[in-house]
Amino acid sequence: MTDYTVDEIMCATLAAQFADGDEVCNGMASFIPVAAIMLARMTTAPDLVWLAGAAGVDPRPDRVPASTLESPLWRDSVMYLEQYSDFWHYAQSGRHLQTFCVGAAQLDRYGNANNSVIGDDYHRPKVRLPGTAGLADMGALGKRLLYWNPNHSARSLVEKVDFVSCPGYLGGGDERERLGLGGGPELVVTNLAVLDFEPQSHHLRLRSVHPGVTVEQVLQSTGFELIVQGDVPETVKPTPEQVRLLREVIDPDGMCKREAGVK
Amino acid sequence: MSKVASIEEAVQAHVNDGDVVALQNMATQAAPMALVRELIRQEKRDLGLVCLVGGMAVDWLSAAGVIDRFIGAAVSMEQFGLCNQYRKAVESGRVRVEELSETALNARLGAGARNLPFLPTRGMLGSDLIDINPNLVRFQDPFYGETLVACRALVPDVAFVHGHRADERGNVQIEPTVRWPDLGIFPKAAKKVVVTVEEIVDSEVLRRNPDRTVLPGFAVDAVVEVPYGAHPTSFFPNYGYDTRFHLDWVKVARDDEAAAGFLRTYVTEPEGQAAYLEAVGGAERLIELTRV
Numbered sequence: 001m002t003d004y005t006v007d008e009i010m011c012a013t014l015a016a017q018f019a020d021g022d023e024v025c026n027g028m029a030s031f032i033p034v035a036a037i038m039l040a041r042m043t044t045a046p047d048l049v050w051l052a053g054a055a056g057v058d059p060r061p062d063r064v065p066a067s068t069l070e071s072p073l074w075r076d077s078v079m080y081l082e083q084y085s086d087f088w089h090y091a092q093s094g095r096h097l098q099t100f101c102v103g104a105a106q107l108d109r110y111g112n113a114n115n116s117v118i119g120d121d122y123h124r125p126k127v128r129l130p131g132t133a134g135l136a137d138m139g140a141l142g143k144r145l146l147y148w149n150p151n152h153s154a155r156s157l158v159e160k161v162d163f164v165s166c167p168g169y170l171g172g173g174d175e176r177e178r179l180g181l182g183g184g185p186e187l188v189v190t191n192l193a194v195l196d197f198e199p200q201s202h203h204l205r206l207r208s209v210h211p212g213v214t215v216e217q218v219l220q221s222t223g224f225e226l227i228v229q230g231d232v233p234e235t236v237k238p239t240p241e242q243v244r245l246l247r248e249v250i251d252p253d254g255m256c257k258r259e260a261g262v263k
Numbered sequence: 264m265s266k267v268a269s270i271e272e273a274v275q276a277h278v279n280d281g282d283v284v285a286l287q288n289m290a291t292q293a294a295p296m297a298l299v300r301e302l303i304r305q306e307k308r309d310l311g312l313v314c315l316v317g318g319m320a321v322d323w324l325s326a327a328g329v330i331d332r333f334i335g336a337a338v339s340m341e342q343f344g345l346c347n348q349y350r351k352a353v354e355s356g357r358v359r360v361e362e363l364s365e366t367a368l369n370a371r372l373g374a375g376a377r378n379l380p381f382l383p384t385r386g387m388l389g390s391d392l393i394d395i396n397p398n399l400v401r402f403q404d405p406f407y408g409e410t411l412v413a414c415r416a417l418v419p420d421v422a423f424v425h426g427h428r429a430d431e432r433g434n435v436q437i438e439p440t441v442r443w444p445d446l447g448i449f450p451k452a453a454k455k456v457v458v459t460v461e462e463i464v465d466s467e468v469l470r471r472n473p474d475r476t477v478l479p480g481f482a483v484d485a486v487v488e489v490p491y492g493a494h495p496t497s498f499f500p501n502y503g504y505d506t507r508f509h510l511d512w513v514k515v516a517r518d519d520e521a522a523a524g525f526l527r528t529y530v531t532e533p534e535g536q537a538a539y540l541e542a543v544g545g546a547e548r549l550i551e552l553t554r555v
Contacts, residue, residue: 028290028316028339028341029339029341029342053441055441055442055443056441066342066506067290067291067341067342067504068341069289069290069291069292069316069341070291070292070497070503070504071440071441071497071499071500071503074441080439080440080441080442081441082441082442082447083441083442083443083444083447084369084373084442084443084444084447084448085447088365088366088369092366092384092385092386115337116362116391116392122391122395123356123359123360123395124354124356125353125354126354127350127354128345128349128350128353128354128360129345130337130338130339130345131316131335131336131337131338131339131360131362132336132337132362132363132364132390132392133316133336133337133364133365134336134364134365135364136364136367136386136387136390136392137364137365137366137367137384137386137387139389139390140385140386140387140388140389140390141385141386163391164389164390164391165390165391165392166390167388167389167390170389176389179388179389179410180388180409180410181388181389
């Protein structure tokens with residue numbers, strides 16, 4: 001029996017990653033992270049600091065709006081951070097905003113992400129994607145990166161990204177560390193499963209499959225061989241109360257469902 | 264001295280073919296679109312465009328053949344999707360992209376503003392953005408030997424800004440809202456600053472709330488009164504983004520001829536702001552957008 005939708009299990013899984021007192025921000029077109037942040041603030045992490053759109057401090061949006069980079073999101077903020085001189089100072093301080101949610105067109109087996117170009121030639125790409133925005137910074141500044149991907153497929157989870165817009169573990173192993181970069185990708189939450197990184201190789205590993213999804217399905221939908229160790233558990237389902245909050249309070253317009261392609 | 268100009272005069276006097284124009288614009292927010300339309304109307308060519316996150320403006324300027332390079336962190340109309348005219352222009356080689364991380368763009372402009380050759384960032388290390396870009400160089404910091412990225416100073420020829428109000432001297436006010444680097448650093452780095460505002464007011468009005476003045480008149484070259492000057496992007500708290508107009512553009516933007524027809528209808532044909540606002544739906548549409 002399905003008593004929740006895939007966007008809801010993704011939101012609940014992401015929400016569980018935020019500790020009370022953490023500081024997080026969101027970028028554009030980030031409906032699932034925004035709903036996850038709102039859910040965490042209403043349940044397990046009431047003191048989760050949220051910078052809506054990387055600018056509005058402690059906002060009280062009415063609901064997840066049609067845009068995660070427009071003023072309805074930062075309604076009732078206690079402060080507007082000026083992005084050049086406030087936000088990026090805190091984000092680069094090494095003391096603040098240490099967790100960041102990343103969405104990208106491609107993610108590879110070592111957690112490098114691409115939102116720049118598809119194709120071999122950067123200057124004559126097959127597809128010009130939106131661009132790195134803050135990813136190349138967040139990937140290099142020692143942050144803990146949480147990827148979300150509502151479209152788990154061999155096209156979005158690839159052996160090697162065409163272009164590194166967001167550095168993950170680069171070629172795997174200790175390459176990231178040798179470059180002097182701290183932090184790094186920690187988790188990938190998709191519409192099918194939750195992935196993490198095997199600690200030695202830093203290669204993506206299957207951590208849990210969502211209820212109703214088989215390990216085989218996940219492996220077939222991934223563009224490289226995922227590490228599978230032992231019995232793969234099921235992802236924890238969202239509670240009825242989490243589902244109620246998401247449907248009735250946080251996202252009554254179904255922006256996350258739209259993002260996840262849920263009819 | 265009065266800085267008040269018409270939109271035609273401002274663009275004629277302060278933008279030359281080949282210039283680098285730094286444009287306020289965050290996806291669907293706060294772009295000085297009347298100035299963007301005027302660049303197209305005056306058939307400016309070979310411009311470089313600087314945005315943190317460019318939206319419809321980048322699409323239009325690509326479609327009209329105004330720009331041949333983009334410098335910035337991203338181009339997207341967010342919920343309305345990719346900018347397809349820009350995409351095509353890049354994929355066919357007509358527009359080159361200098362893609363920068365946000366700290367790198369800020370560093371390049373910060374250096375430009377301070378008359379420094381470069382500023383460093385810790386961002387981008389490990390990414391592919393450094394090696395494709397001659398304006399970014401890894402170096403060892405002289406104090407601790409750490410590897411950092413030097414971001415060469417960027418001095419745009421002109422910055423375009425849209426504000427809530429200004430006086431005749433070009434002192435510009437913004438109502439309390441989030442403010443992006445396109446206000447925080449773009450106008451400080453640029454050689455010239457051209458501003459459109461919702462209204463030109465007496466200086467006495469500014470003196471009531473000097474904390475809302477974000478650009479001093481001495482650093483502004485021209486100011487133009489353009490009500491709804493950011494349409495179809497949002498301009499909080501005055502009006503929201505025009506969803507229907509964005510959807511209409513997205514519909515035609517995949518087809519070059521349809522896109523050109525759209526630009527004729529909304530950019531070339533309307534003479535002046537009142538005619539433009541009439542073309543996009545008139546008072547009825549503007550009232551809808553004001554209820555945000």
